Amino acid sequence: MPGAPQYDGGLTISTQVSSLDKAIDWYTNVLGMKLLYRVDHIGWAEVASPVARVNVGLSQVDRPKVGAGPVPTWGVHDIDKARATLESNKVRFDGDTITIEGMVRLATFFDPDGNAFMLYQSLSQQ
Numbered sequence: 835m836p837g838a839p840q841y842d843g844g845l846t847i848s849t850q851v852s853s854l855d856k857a858i859d860w861y862t863n864v865l866g867m868k869l870l871y872r873v874d875h876i877g878w879a880e881v882a883s884p885v886a887r888v889n890v891g892l893s894q895v896d897r898p899k900v901g902a903g904p905v906p907t908w909g910v911h912d913i914d915k916a917r918a919t920l921e922s923n924k925v926r927f928d929g930d931t932i933t934i935e936g937m938v939r940l941a942t943f944f945d946p947d948g949n950a951f952m953l954y955q956s957l958s959q960q
Contacts (some may be wrong), residue, residue: 843887844887844888844889845887846890846891847904847906848890848893849890849893849947849949850894850899850947851893851895851945851947851949852894852897852898852947854874854877854894857879857894857946857947858879858881860945860946861890861945864923864925865920867881867883867884867890868881868882869881870882870889877894877895878891878892878893878894879891879892880892898949900947900950905951905952906952907951907954908951908953909954910953912955913939913955916953917931917941917943925944926943926944927941927942927944928942928943928944933957935957936957936958937956937958938954938955938956938957938958939954939955939957940952940953940954
């Protein structure tokens with residue numbers, strides 16, 4: 835049986851959006867990501883996340899399909915502060931922040947097209 839692929843350490847998370855203009859604005863101004871490039875004739879842009887070599891690809895489609903699938907989960911130092919910052923930008927969250935004692939705190943939120951993301955704060959290091 836052949837070995838595993840030779841990964842290069844990069845990761846691009848592709849998500850569908852209804853408008854590149856709105857998505858780029860939201861991902862850069864609300865989440866603090868940096869626009870890497872945009873290719874209008876194919877409806878594609880990539881933004882760099884604050885995590886080294888992890889990018890978010892934005893694929894413009896007429897009707898974004900959101901729902902089941904992987905949920906990118908971003909680690910933060912202070913989930914309450916991060917959540918408050920996002921909420922001040924009118925980011926919609928799915929209920930309260932959940933705490934699993936001694937392990938992790940979790941909060942699910944959505945981009946303007948309804949794609950789910952999550953914040954986590956590790957409690958195991960405290």
